[in-house]
Amino acid sequence: MNNNYLLLTPGPLTTSRRVKEAMLKDSCTWDDDYNLGVIQVIRRQLVELAGGEQGYTAVLMQGSGTFAVESVLQTVIGLQHKLLIINNGAYGARIVEMAKRLGLSYHEIDCGEVSQPDLLVMEQILQQQSDITHIAMVHCETTTGILNPLTEVAELSQRYHKSLIIDAMSSFGGIPINVTNLGIDFLISSANKCIQGVPGFGFVIAREDKLAECANRCRSLSLDLYDQWLCMEQGQGKWRFTSPTHAVLAFAQALKELEEEGGISDRNQRYCQNQRKLVSGMRKLGFDTLLDDSLQSPIITAFYSPKHQDYKFKHFYTLLKDQGFVIYPGKVSQSDCFRIGNIGEVYSRDIEALLSAVTSSCYWQIKQPTY
Ligand SMILES: *Cc1c(COP(=O)(O)O)cnc(C)c1O
Numbered sequence: 001m002n003n004n005y006l007l008l009t010p011g012p013l014t015t016s017r018r019v020k021e022a023m024l025k026d027s028c029t030w031d032d033d034y035n036l037g038v039i040q041v042i043r044r045q046l047v048e049l050a051g052g053e054q055g056y057t058a059v060l061m062q063g064s065g066t067f068a069v070e071s072v073l074q075t076v077i078g079l080q081h082k083l084l085i086i087n088n089g090a091y092g093a094r095i096v097e098m099a100k101r102l103g104l105s106y107h108e109i110d111c112g113e114v115s116q117p118d119l120l121v122m123e124q125i126l127q128q129q130s131d132i133t134h135i136a137m138v139h140c141e142t143t144t145g146i147l148n149p150l151t152e153v154a155e156l157s158q159r160y161h162k163s164l165i166i167d168a169m170s171s172f173g174g175i176p177i178n179v180t181n182l183g184i185d186f187l188i189s190s191a192n193k194c195i196q197g198v199p200g201f202g203f204v205i206a207r208e209d210k211l212a213e214c215a216n217r218c219r220s221l222s223l224d225l226y227d228q229w230l231c232m233e234q235g236q237g238k239w240r241f242t243s244p245t246h247a248v249l250a251f252a253q254a255l256k257e258l259e260e261e262g263g264i265s266d267r268n269q270r271y272c273q274n275q276r277k278l279v280s281g282m283r284k285l286g287f288d289t290l291l292d293d294s295l296q297s298p299i300i301t302a303f304y305s306p307k308h309q310d311y312k313f314k315h316f317y318t319l320l321k322d323q324g325f326v327i328y329p330g331k332v333s334q335s336d337c338f339r340i341g342n343i344g345e346v347y348s349r350d351i352e353a354l355l356s357a358v359t360s361s362c363y364w365q366i367k368q369p370t371y
Contacts, residue, residue: 005326006350010142010170010300011192012199013344015254019197022253027245034245035237038252043232045255049264050187050205051178057211059229060203062244065169065190067223068202070098072165072186073136075218075225076210077104081133084109084125084162086117086153089143090331091167095136102219107132113144113332114291119152126160134163140171140297143331144290145339147171147297154182163210169193169202170299174271174343176264185210191247194267194299194343197254200247271298274342274351281355282340285362290337300341302330310364313338319361325354 007014027034039060046058061068073095077083083104085095088111099106107129111117117137126132135157140147150166157164165186168177172187174194179187187205191197204225211229218224222241231240261267275298279289282303290302305311313329316338320327330337342351 005321005324006346006354007326007344008340008342008346008354009326009328010339010341010343011190013192013196013341014346015196015198015250016257016345018257019250019253022249023198023246025246025249027249029239029243029245034248035235038248039232039237039239039243042248042252042255043237046203046205049173049258051180052205052207053180055208056179056205057208057229057233058203058205059211059225059232060201060239060243060248061223061225061228062201062239062241064199065188065193065202066094068188068190068204069095069167069169071202071218071220071223071225071228072188072204073098073102073104074220074223075214076163076165076186077102077134078217079103079105082106082129082131084122084129084132084135086122086135086137086148087111088115088117088146088148089113089138089141091138091141091143091169095138095167105131113334114146114295116146116149116295117153119149119156122153123156123160126156126162132162134165136165136167138167138169139177140168140175140299142170142300144302145297145300146291146295147175150177150182154184158183170343171297173258173264173267174299175268175297179205179207191251191254194271195251195254195258196344197251198247200244201251268298270347271343273348274298274346275301277348277351278340278342278354281351282358285355285358286365290332290335299343300328300339302332302337302339305330305336305338306362306364308364315363316361319363320354320357323357323361325357 043058083106172189190202192199214226328339
């Protein structure tokens with residue numbers, strides 16, 4: 001049995017040995033070594049990575065990525081506001097679900113699961129519903145791996161003076177994003193995606209003047225992003241409630257490794273190479289991608305399940321797992337797919353090894369002898 005799989009999933013993902021080793025230390029949450037020495041440094045680095053030179057801050061929030069998304073919606077969108085939500089997958093749908101539960105007023109643009117938002121339709125809605133104050137969109141919709149047109153949507157948002165909220169959970173750190181140029185007010189991501197840390201917290205890169213307007217708006221105590229920000233500012237890195245100390249140390253190490261790799265653009269190139277190698281190899285083996293190459297992100301790729309009657313995902317999955325690779329089931333409701341991620345500590349040679357494992361795992365293609 002192999003216990004040390006390569007995770008070809010969109011997070012938690014395969015982390016480096018040094019990231020795991022960084023957790024072999026206990027931190028004291030009221031000491032300067034942790035707050036000034038680690039948290040404040042991470043916050044500054046995140047703002048820098050997002051290109052938020054002036055007027056941006058980073059706030060860390062306990063929990064998985066969804067908690068950070070919900071903290072933004074709760075804290076930022078008041079009852080006087082209206083949110084336009086672009087939905088083309090499970091994570092867009094999750095934002096709609098949050099808006100429903102929070103009783104926010106919102107308008108959903110449902111694009112289906114395999115198309116990008118239509119910018120003309122979006123503009124018409126912005127013209128017709130002038131009470132819309134905020135726009136929320138997922139950057140890379142991890143459901144399918146589709147990359148949404150961030151530059152174009154950001155341009156529309158700026159032209160119509162809307163406040164832009166981007167769920168960049170699975171793209172930040174792996175695809176260059178400049179919050180200043182794009183006019184993004186709140187960008188959300190988490191520790192265990194393209195920064196290549198371990199799960200435990202999310203973070204929000206926020207425009208300070210926009211966040212400063214949000215005092216007393218959040219109806220949840222623990223998810224109040226404004227209060228968390230105030231505490232981190234005034235306490236110089238202090239979290240309001242127990243901080244995920246080990247995950248934070250791993251994250252600090254992951255940020256170092258991102259820098260060693262050459263920063264986001266170099267990491268992006270590695271992911272793009274992984275993805276291209278994966279797709280061309282899989283196509284040679286007879287697999288088809290769900291998306292057209294023009295819509296595809298370098299983060300994760302969805303492949304149609306083979307049509308053969310003998311194919312079962314679970315069996316295919318187990319054969320690959322026995323060879324040290326963990327792939328991901330599909331999440332698209334309309335088509336039968338499986339997904340392979342290529343983010344994390346995953347290199348060209350790993351993709352090559354995966355492809356040869358796939359080759360030997362296509363058990364349904366092994367023909368019975370005919371006489
Ligand atoms: C991973 C992810 C999230 C958060 O999911 P969690 O399971 O809460 O970490 C949100 N949006 C996108 C696009 C994601 O890929």
